[in-house]
Amino acid sequence: xxxxxxxxxxxxxxxxxxxxxxxxxxxxxxxxxxxxxxxxxxxxxxxxxxxxxxxxxxxxxxxxxxxxxxxxxxxxxxxxxxxxxxxxxxxxxxxxxxxxxxxxxxxxxxxxxxxxxxxxxxxxxxxxxxxxxxxxxxxxxxxxxxxxxxxxxxxxxxxxxxxxxxxxxxxxxxxxxxxxxxxxxxxxxxxxxxxxxxxxxxxxxxxxxxxxxxxxxxxxxxxxxxxxxxxxxxxxxxxxxxxxxxxxxxxxxxxxxxxxxxxxxxxxxxxxxxxxxxxxxxxxxxxxxxxxxxxxxxxxxxxxxxxxxxxxxxxxxxxxxxxxxxxxxxxxxxxxxxxxxxxxxxxxxxxxxxxxxxxxxxxxxxxxxxxxxxxxxxxxxxxxxxxxxxxxxxxxxxxxxxxxxxxxxxxxxxxxxxxxxxxxxxxxxxxxxxxxxxxxxxxxxxxxxxxxxxxxxxxxx
Numbered sequence: 400x401x402x403x404x405x406x407x408x409x410x411x412x413x414x415x416x417x418x419x420x421x422x423x424x425x426x427x428x429x430x431x432x433x434x435x436x437x438x439x440x441x442x443x444x445x446x447x448x449x450x451x452x453x454x455x456x457x458x459x460x461x462x463x464x465x466x467x468x469x470x471x472x473x474x475x476x477x478x479x480x481x482x483x484x485x486x487x488x489x490x491x492x493x494x495x496x497x498x499x500x501x502x503x504x505x506x507x508x509x510x511x512x513x514x515x516x517x518x519x520x521x522x523x524x525x526x527x528x529x530x531x532x533x534x535x536x537x538x539x540x541x542x543x544x545x546x547x548x549x550x551x552x553x554x555x556x557x558x559x560x561x562x563x564x565x566x567x568x569x570x571x572x573x574x575x576x577x578x579x580x581x582x583x584x585x586x587x588x589x590x591x592x593x594x595x596x597x598x599x600x601x602x603x604x605x606x607x608x609x610x611x612x613x614x615x616x617x618x619x620x621x622x623x624x625x626x627x628x629x630x631x632x633x634x635x636x637x638x639x640x641x642x643x644x645x646x647x648x649x650x651x652x653x654x655x656x657x658x659x660x661x662x663x664x665x666x667x668x669x670x671x672x673x674x675x676x677x678x679x680x681x682x683x684x685x686x687x688x689x690x691x692x693x694x695x696x697x698x699x700x701x702x703x704x705x706x707x708x709x710x711x712x713x714x715x716x717x718x719x720x721x722x723x724x725x726x727x728x729x730x731x732x733x734x735x736x737x738x739x740x741x742x743x744x745x746x747x748x749x750x751x752x753x754x755x756x757x758x759x760x761x762x763x764x765x766x767x768x769x770x771x772x773x774x775x776x777x778x779x780x781x782x783x784x785x786x787x788x789x790x791x792x793x794x795x796x797x798x799x800x801x802x803x804x805x806x807x808x809x810x811x812x813x814x815x816x817x818x819x820x821x822x823x824x825x826x827x828x829x830x831x832x833x834x835x836x837x838x839x840x841x842x843x844x845x846x847x848x849x850x851x852x853x854x855x856x857x858x859x860x
Contacts, residue, residue, distance in 0.1 A: 400819045403847040406470045408457070411844065414468070414479050415442075415461045430844065434823055436461055437841055446827045446837055447494035448507050449476050450523040455830065455837065457846060458509055460489035465511060465525050470837070470846060478525040487513045493541035495555055495571055496831060508575050510555055512538030516711075518557055518566070518596070520574055528578040529593050532711055533600065534559045540612040542735070544568070545831045560609040562714055563644055563658070564600040571596070599661040601644065602714035608650030612733040614742055616643035616756040619657055619720070643720065645756050647730035647744050653752070654722035655759035659715060721759045734828060736775045736791040741808070743773035743793055751795055753810040763810040765795075772796040772826040776805070776836045776850055794836060794853065796826040803838065805853045815856035817849065 412429035436442045443460040447467070450456075454471030463483045469476035483489070491512035508528070509521040516534040518541075521527055540558040545568070553568025577593035603610065619641040644656040729747040735756070736742070744752040749769040753762045773795050780788040786808055793806045803817040803826075821840040829836050836850040 400817065400847075400852070403849065403852055405845040405847045408468065408839065408841070408844040408846050410477075411457075411459060411466065411468060414466045415459060415464050433461070434841060437823055437825070441488075442825075442841075443489060443492040444825045444827060444839055445492045445494050446830055447509065447523070448496055448830065450506065451476055455835070456523070457827075457837075457839065458492055458494060460492050460511065462488050465489065465509070465521065467509070467523065467525050476523070478523075480521075480525040480527070482511065482519065482521075482527060483513055483517075484515075487515045487517070490514050490537050490539060491541040491557075493543040493555065494830075495543035495553070495568060496545045497572065497575075506575050506579060508543075508571050510541050510543060510571075512541050512557060514538075516559065518555075518564075520571065522575070522578065529574050529596070531596055531598075533557055533564045533598055534562050534711060534714075536560050536562075539610070540732075542612075542614065542733075544615070544735075544739075554615060556613055556615055558610055558613040558646070560648075561607070562600055562602045563610070563613045563646065563656075564598050564712065564714075565615060566596050566598055598712040600712045600714040601656065601658045601717045603646075603656065603717065604719070607654060607719065608648055610646045610648035611729075611731045612648070613644055613646040614733050614735050614739075614756060616645050616655070616739070616759075618660075619643050643757070643759075644717070645733070645742060645754065645759055647733045649729040650726060651722040651724045652728040652730040652746060653744065653754060653759060653761065655720045656717040657720050658717050661715065723759075723761055732773070734774050736808075737777060737831070738791060741791070743775070745771050745773055751793075751810070753793070765810065768795060768797050769799050771798070774826050774828050774836065776829060776853070779850070779854060794826065796820065796824065796838070798822045798824065803849060803853060805856075815853055817852055817856055 412433040416429040416432055441461060445458045447456050447458050449469055449471055456476045457468045457470055459466045463481050465480050465482050467476055467478040489511055493510040495508045495510060497507050506523050511519040511521060514537045516532060516536055516538055518531055518533050518538065519527060520529040536559045538557050538559060541555065543555045545553055555566045555571060557564040574593040640660040642658045642660055644658045646654050730744045732745050734743045740756060742754045742756050744754055746752065749767060751765040751768045751771055751773055755762055773793060775791045776794050778786055778788060778790045778792045786792060790808055792808055793810055795804045801818060801820050801822060803820050805814045806812065807814060821842045823842045825839045827837040827839060835848045837846055838849045839846045
């Protein structure tokens with residue numbers, strides 16, 4: 400790990416843990432508690448774009464605290480906020496980057512999932528943009544697919560134990576643009592509320608165990624016989640497209656579902672609830688500046704609660720297409736390749752799985768990777784050995800072995816290995832563009848782009 404350009408994460412434990420809700424920690428105790436939270440799976444870390452310059456930021460969530468810490472040279476981006484209500488905690492994070500063809504005023508969106516089933520949109524400086532209830536259970540996993548991340552419509556996917564919800568990327572972009580215009584005109588705390596998000600939600604049957612992660616695959620091919628029969632019958636409209644949801648969890652560890660595409664529509668109740676919430680927030684914002692800080696925070700919570708009584712989005716029950724059954728195996732994560740054709744999964748038995756998203760088949764299974772993390776990296780030009788430049792290659796972090804490994808896309812040939820990696824770290828999912836792959840070493844409180852070292856590492860036989 401020598402020769403890497405490490406960025407310090409020294410402020411991170413204090414920013415996450417030393418705040419008004421937890422003021423009594425002594426020096427050094429924050430780091431120990433951060434490591435404990437990492438081992439328990441309570442820390443969420445994702446990579447996002449810098450709002451001030453070319454580069455990346457680290458977005459971290461723990462408990463009720465959201466922190467944005469810059470990783471570029473010079474002045475760092477730094478923002479933090481205490482979000483949620485007193486009974487909630489952050490359970491998942493994702494970042495949806497702006498469309499490269501959109502106007503420069505469109506900011507990236509930080510997506511926050513909560514233990515109460517809410518999805519929150521935050522600006523790059525951690526300010527709350529929108530908060531909306533999606534389900535009555537904890538939001539366990541978030542994934543965001545941007546415009547240039549392979550084929551398909553940009554979207555954000557939220558995974559619950561018994562449901563999956565999807566929000567279109569243009570809906571997220573519209574909310575961010577709405578709030579940016581509101582801030583520019585009225586300043587923080589003023590302006591009107593962005594419209595509620597259109598949410599497509601699918602609920603899973605009772606025979607399916609709890610889900611931990613999900614990906615949206617290609618549409619299910621329609622039956623030729625059904626299509627010919629429809630045309631012969633007359634002018635009946637074609638059925639809506641059917642999406643394939645690839646999910647990971649327990650009993651079964653891998654399962655796919657046929658999810659009919661839902662047309663975007665907001666019913667009258669949701670519109671009325673959104674209007675009521677907007678009015679409550681506007682009234683609270685106008686009075687907040689004239690109140691003491693403690694009373695202002697209480698007023699903000701009350702205003703947020705006024706809109707949280709809105710009805711949850713209705714879910715469509717879906718049926719399983721395929722599944723891989725293993726009663727003892729739990730797959731706890733999924734990482735999609737840039738093209739969306741493949742997914743990497745890590746399970747409770749120390750295996751890393753390569754899954755074909757279109758068929759839900761487990762193509763390759765590697766053994767001996769307890770507590771592993773997996774991600775994809777874009778292979779750059781001039782690599783020592785490997786596939787064509789621009790290909791998606793799997794990267795595996797094995798904390799018990801202390802190594803980072805790069806594999807060929809078919810997960811059959813190991814291309815390179817980087818040794819001496821800390822045992823308590825996080826392999827950050829890469830951003831849509833570029834070949835950077837960041838690794839956060841929380842033992843040493845530092846972070847670095849490990850892609851150059853992986854590419855230049857001596858190839859393995």
